[in-house]
Amino acid sequence: MDKKGEYTRCDECGSKFLKSSSKMMALCPECSHILYGYPNCDHVFKNGKCIYCHWDGSRSDYIKRLLNDDET
Ligand SMILES: [Zn+2]
Ligand SMILES: [Zn+2]
Numbered sequence: 001m002d003k004k005g006e007y008t009r010c011d012e013c014g015s016k017f018l019k020s021s022s023k024m025m026a027l028c029p030e031c032s033h034i035l036y037g038y039p040n041c042d043h044v045f046k047n048g049k050c051i052y053c054h055w056d057g058s059r060s061d062y063i064k065r066l067l068n069d070d071e072t
Contacts, residue, residue: 013058021053028055034063 006019010028012035017028021041024032030053033040043050045057059067 007054010055010058013055013060013063015049015056015058016054018052018054029053030055031060031063034066 007016008019008025009016010031011026012031013028015028019025022029022032023038024036027035029038029041030043032038041050041053041055043055044052049056
């Protein structure tokens with residue numbers, strides 16, 4: 001019954017992503033990884049989005065700040 005190719009929009013970064021690629025309904029794999037520690041997608045970008053989860057590389061200001069803290 002699970003329709004392949006179903007898209008939804010990430011609550012955090014606003015990117016569209018493939019529902020089946022994320023553990024969380026409302027978050028893309030990238031955001032669910034950063035915010036909740038779920039496994040991330042091994043993103044491979046082609047034509048501006050990941051071929052696996054279809055995340056487009058968007059990041060919210062909040063996520064950017066989290067990542068900056070990590071790297072310093
Ligand atoms: Zn996201
Ligand atoms: Zn991906």
